[in-house]
Amino acid sequence: xxxxxxxxxxxxxxxxxxxxxxxxxxxxxxxxxxxxxxxxxxxxxxxxxxxxxxxxxxxxxxxxxxxxxxxxxxxxxxxxxxxxxxxxxxxxxxxxxxxxxxxxxxxxxxxxxxxxxxxxxxxxxxxxxxxxxxxxxxxxxxxxxxxxxxxxxxxxxxxxxxxxxxxxxxxxxxxxxxxxxxxxxxxxxxxxxxxxxxxxxxxxxxxxxxxxxxxxxxxxxxxxxxxxxxxxxxxxxxxxxxxxxxxxxxxxxxxxxxxxxxxxxxxxxxxxxxxxxxxxxxxxxxxxxxxxxxxxxxxxxxxxxxxxxxxxxxxxxxxxxxxxxxxxxxxxxxxxxxxxxxxxxxxxxxxxxxxxxxxxxxxxxxxxxxxxxxxxxxxxxxxxxxxxxxxxxxxxxxxxxxxxxxxxxxxxxxxxxxxxxxxxxxxxxxxxxxxxxxxxxxxxxxxxxxxxxxxxxxxxxxxxxxxxxxxxxxxxxxxxxxxxxxxxxxxxxxxxxxxxxxxxx
Amino acid sequence: xxxxxxxxxxxxxxxxxxxxxxxxxxxxxxxxxxxxxxxxxxxxxxxxxxxxxxxxxxxxxxxxxxxxxxxxxxxxxxxxxxxxxxxxxxxxxxxxxxxxxxxxxxxxxxxxxxxxxxxxxxxxxxxxxxxxxxxxxxxxxxxxxxxxxxxxxxxxxxxxxxxxxxxxxxxxxxxxxxxxxxxxxxxxxxxxxxxxxxxxxxxxxxxxxxxxxxxxxxxxxxxxxxxxxxxxxxxxxxxxxxxxxxxxxxxxxxxxxxxxxxxxxxxxxxxxxxxxxxxxxxxxxxxxxxxxxxxxxxxxxxxxxxxxxxxxxxxxxxxxxxxxxxxxxxxxxxxxx
Numbered sequence: 001x002x003x004x005x006x007x008x009x010x011x012x013x014x015x016x017x018x019x020x021x022x023x024x025x026x027x028x029x030x031x032x033x034x035x036x037x038x039x040x041x042x043x044x045x046x047x048x049x050x051x052x053x054x055x056x057x058x059x060x061x062x063x064x065x066x067x068x069x070x071x072x073x074x075x076x077x078x079x080x081x082x083x084x085x086x087x088x089x090x091x092x093x094x095x096x097x098x099x100x101x102x103x104x105x106x107x108x109x110x111x112x113x114x115x116x117x118x119x120x121x122x123x124x125x126x127x128x129x130x131x132x133x134x135x136x137x138x139x140x141x142x143x144x145x146x147x148x149x150x151x152x153x154x155x156x157x158x159x160x161x162x163x164x165x166x167x168x169x170x171x172x173x174x175x176x177x178x179x180x181x182x183x184x185x186x187x188x189x190x191x192x193x194x195x196x197x198x199x200x201x202x203x204x205x206x207x208x209x210x211x212x213x214x215x216x217x218x219x220x221x222x223x224x225x226x227x228x229x230x231x232x233x234x235x236x237x238x239x240x241x242x243x244x245x246x247x248x249x250x251x252x253x254x255x256x257x258x259x260x261x262x263x264x265x266x267x268x269x270x271x272x273x274x275x276x277x278x279x280x281x282x283x284x285x286x287x288x289x290x291x292x293x294x295x296x297x298x299x300x301x302x303x304x305x306x307x308x309x310x311x312x313x314x315x316x317x318x319x320x321x322x323x324x325x326x327x328x329x330x331x332x333x334x335x336x337x338x339x340x341x342x343x344x345x346x347x348x349x350x351x352x353x354x355x356x357x358x359x360x361x362x363x364x365x366x367x368x369x370x371x372x373x374x375x376x377x378x379x380x381x382x383x384x385x386x387x388x389x390x391x392x393x394x395x396x397x398x399x400x401x402x403x404x405x406x407x408x409x410x411x412x413x414x415x416x417x418x419x420x421x422x423x424x425x426x427x428x429x430x431x432x433x434x435x436x437x438x439x440x441x442x443x444x445x446x447x448x449x450x451x452x453x454x455x456x457x458x459x460x461x462x463x464x465x466x467x468x469x470x471x472x473x474x475x476x477x478x479x480x481x482x483x484x485x486x487x488x489x490x491x492x493x494x495x496x497x498x499x500x501x502x503x504x505x
Numbered sequence: 506x507x508x509x510x511x512x513x514x515x516x517x518x519x520x521x522x523x524x525x526x527x528x529x530x531x532x533x534x535x536x537x538x539x540x541x542x543x544x545x546x547x548x549x550x551x552x553x554x555x556x557x558x559x560x561x562x563x564x565x566x567x568x569x570x571x572x573x574x575x576x577x578x579x580x581x582x583x584x585x586x587x588x589x590x591x592x593x594x595x596x597x598x599x600x601x602x603x604x605x606x607x608x609x610x611x612x613x614x615x616x617x618x619x620x621x622x623x624x625x626x627x628x629x630x631x632x633x634x635x636x637x638x639x640x641x642x643x644x645x646x647x648x649x650x651x652x653x654x655x656x657x658x659x660x661x662x663x664x665x666x667x668x669x670x671x672x673x674x675x676x677x678x679x680x681x682x683x684x685x686x687x688x689x690x691x692x693x694x695x696x697x698x699x700x701x702x703x704x705x706x707x708x709x710x711x712x713x714x715x716x717x718x719x720x721x722x723x724x725x726x727x728x729x730x731x732x733x734x735x736x737x738x739x740x741x742x743x744x745x746x747x748x749x750x751x752x753x754x755x756x757x758x759x760x761x762x763x764x765x766x767x768x769x770x771x772x773x774x775x776x777x778x779x780x781x782x783x784x785x786x787x788x789x790x791x792x793x794x795x796x797x798x799x800x801x802x803x804x805x806x807x808x809x810x811x812x813x814x815x816x817x818x819x820x821x822x823x824x825x826x827x828x829x830x831x832x833x834x835x836x837x838x839x840x841x842x
Contacts (some may be wrong), residue, residue: 052750139606308722347719351712351715353716363723363725374705
């Protein structure tokens, strides 16, 4: 057998006496894609940070081409051809693709004009770099004019043009639409042909089956197993990651369909906003979960934002419990009894530098502090109540800053804020984006429990499985108009996709 | 920090202390240690330094910077800044003296009008920042210039006497040996500490500085809070201006020049972040103490006044720099700062 490109053997790492990596080994061959799976907190990112020289390992060995290496900072890893592609990309938006690709090493004019950039050569070098992976992007386009996937591809091209041998991708598809994912995969296949080894981290198992040859699963800092992708099933992988069987969702679906729903709590009549959505009328009853399914940019996000008061509809009326309400700001929305779980919880949902406690009670003072003054003990009590009820897990107790929570737990903090506020309507935008399998299942359970307690839930999602799994009733939206309504029992993937693509109900 | 220790597990109490002593608390402790060190150095160099009399003297100089620093702390916590405080402080004294001397308004009433004018300036700052959405630095830089100019226009560039015994009490009076301005400052710190730590309003300010978007979506009326904070800053700066006028028994349009820098230095020294969401009034108070003690000690150890500014600046860089290095160290060890 050939020497692997990369081997990490028996890696150990502890923080403050807590083992976060315990005897973890992975290996990667040139031209191979290895998927690295595990729930948040399983140790994936620590392992990757050790590879990149961000953290020092306590024990174990890292070998490249069979030779032991020691990285004490990211620069060392870079010198060995290791590149990271993170979810948050770093680029200069106002500069062109070519300038971003060649940043810091733009070619100069020859001779005495050596201090002047040679733009023709810049363009040519950039074109060559793009051609390596068959990328069809004009190198003179400004970065900010590119789509998310194009920016990611540019990042990959940049890594490759700097002689990358190992590329680590951390959830590269988190913000991509299905066609864009395929575009990215094509690039990854091109990379593979060039002999680059890829470590691919994702929460989306179907992607792993499409793109990876082997998969390594970590759980609680331990190496659960490495398998060839052809030898495992979806279910087996989930079992490896979670360590238990995830309850079969189809079972729950039957029960959901049978739930009796009450009078409408939220009603929207003829709501319109030019360029976003047109003439939307819908009702959500107490105890009901309505899924609003549409492809990206179909206007569903704008709709929930308008109901909550973040943006303003031009026409139409919103009724809560039959009373027309004027919602001009999120504050009005909240007063009307509406809660809103935003798409980007890190920017819009949480104050990351504040504790779990303070995030849960944030601006929830009707109960806690009717006169504006609160008691610490009572605040703690309320916080603990929600932490227990929703099963929020965090390493350092309720004073942990929400920055350090996993995606699923962050989402639960946002949820509990609205529960503390005692809302009657809950609007959710893509509630499980970037949330791992186990926590996703948890959140679905919570939504069902909340509905059972009489909340009216309107959930916007572009994830068809999610919509089919938790909704009692599903509406489809296309180009700002509702195109279909399905009861749980009648809904199928085909019907929903057709309606959401404008094909009619 | 425990990362570097050998594996022997620290006792329970040490662990608890280590947990409690994180982030801002540790910053404040560092600062307090700095303060003590500075005091020890001066005490060994100047025999008069460690006397009650000297500390009463220092106390007399605390009030102005201390009071303005309260407003500045609140402003910085929301992620903004208020450069106009020095000019605003000059304005209150000028307006008070003009009204009293030239228009014959009773002095008490004139003082209230002076304070009201400063509050109005703060309100306008807040309105422009929160509702017109002009950057806080630009807004208050403009009012810094406009208000200082107004002080010169109104006073015609003249220094005016404010010789009134009751008026002078505020700046020069004492109760059981403690300067009244210091007592006022302490009362304000107690009140604002309670405001920041036990009320919805205070908590909201931290949230707004931490993430304005998330705060808005949580239903906090962000703009209204900003308006209030800048208004408060204007009012407190005006109050400080009255104290200055009372101490000097006169008002001058060039009073409190450079006050904004001293105040920002004290607040930042106290661990408040310029990027918002983080900070405390206790830290600010210690920061104010350090700067004032430093000034006093340097005079007594006969350091040339030219060097005093150099040293004050260096202390600021050292204290804040150490804190940054500490944060960087803990985070690269993988700990949570």
